[in-house]
Amino acid sequence: MRVExxxxxxxxTIPTAERNHSAIYLRYGADRMLFDCGEGxxxxxxxxxLSAMKLKYIFITHMDGDHFLGLPGILQTCSMREREAPLEIFGPKGIKKHVKLAxxxxxxxxSFDVNIHESDDRIIVENExxxxxxxxxxxREHSVGYAFIEKDIININEEKLKRIGIKPGPLYRKIKEGKEIxxxxKKISPEDYIIRKKGIKIVYSGDTAYCERVIKESENADILIHEATFAQDIKQRAIETKHSTARDAGLVARQANVKQLVLTHFSSRYKNEELHxxxxxxxxxxxxxxxxxxFMRIEI
Ligand SMILES: [Zn+2]
Incomplete structure (x- = not known):
């Protein structure tokens, strides 16, 4: 498992007995993060x-309560438990004011530092x-989605390199870094001597009407988590409130050629059997x- x-x-908007407000937890190695943080x-x-003390990042899609109101409670609990590690909170323009209020x-x-980062459109975290x-x-005026993109995992094809007489050493590192040697x-092209494992891509739409940018960002994603507030028979309601119907979400998934679509953010009018x-x-x-x-878990 690489991602949980x-x-x-x-x-x-309204939680039900079975369904809480929006929040998605993602773990990659030692890094734990939340996408949205609704009440509760x-x-x-x-x-x-899962422990809030171990969270490194919290990403907020927009400042509606069902995506944000869980933050004050998490901050206070972490402080009562004497958290020391800083917490990085990201969100669209306007998030600073809201987090300061929280x-x-x-x-x-x-007991710890909270670093707040405002951005609507860029790479916000990058590591190896x-x-x-x-x-x-x-x-809303400032609403965002998020894409988690694992970098391709590159391993040296040792057997193939040994066959042409290259032994482990500095040249291996150069090949792994994609440098021609x-x-x-003779010139050796790195692509011929590496084994590339495609990185995992997971995209979260946040709250949105049908949106071409979501299609672009989720192209070939392993998982697209898309809101589906309404059924198609009340499409008009989706248009008025700038939300998606389940069919809109399906269309986005098809156009983006994703592997799997996960629908979420359902209107409380749909009880379990009606969700079909x-x-x-x-x-x-x-x-x-x-x-x-x-509490549904997905592992890749
Ligand atoms: Zn919402």
Whole structure:
């Protein structure tokens, strides 16, 4: 397993007995992060046996309460437990003001630093293993989606190199870095002597109407997590509120050629059995689709 995803909340504006507000937990190696942090997220994490103390990043898609109101509670609990590691919080333009308000709700100074980063459209995290991008979507004035993109894993094809007489050493490193080398008067192209494992891509739409930018960002993704607030029979309601229907989400998944579509952020009007209507709507466009539910885990 390289990536673990846990759905902590899958309801839209109003939570239900079975579904909490939006929050998606993602773990990659030692890095743990949340995408959105709706009210009640910390209790959902406790039930799922996940620790807010270990979170490195929190990414907020927009400032509506169902995506944001869990933050003050998480900050206060981490402070009571004397967290020391800084927490990085990312969100669209305007997030700084909202996070500062969330911090000010605490009667005490936090025991750790919170670094707030505002951005609507750029790479916001990058390290040797992965990068995370934010991109604008169509909902509130500042609303974003996020793409988690693992970098390709490159291993040396030792057997093939040994066959031409190159032994482990500095040349291996150069080949791994993608640099052309010279060996016995011949140019060696690195691509011929590496084994490339394609990186994993997971994209989260946040709240949005049908959006071409989501299609572009989720091209060939392993998983597209897309909101599907409404069924197709009330498309008009989706247009008015700048949300997607399940069929819109299916269309995006098909146009982006993703491997799997996971629908989330359902209107509370749909009880469990009624959600099949949304699944069927999406299937008219894209076959490999599932409905998220609270505490559902996906491992890749
Ligand atoms: Zn929402």
């Amino acid at each position: 995803v846990v759905f902590l909340g899958t309801s839209s 997220t910390q209790r959902q994490m406790t039930i799922a046996k 911090i000010d709700l605490s009667p005490f100074n936090l 293993q992965y990068l995370i991008k934010t991109f604008p979507v169509i909902h 010279e060996w016995q008067g 209507k949304l699944l069927n709507d999406a299937k008219k466009e894209f076959d490999n689709v599932i409905l998220a539910k609270d």
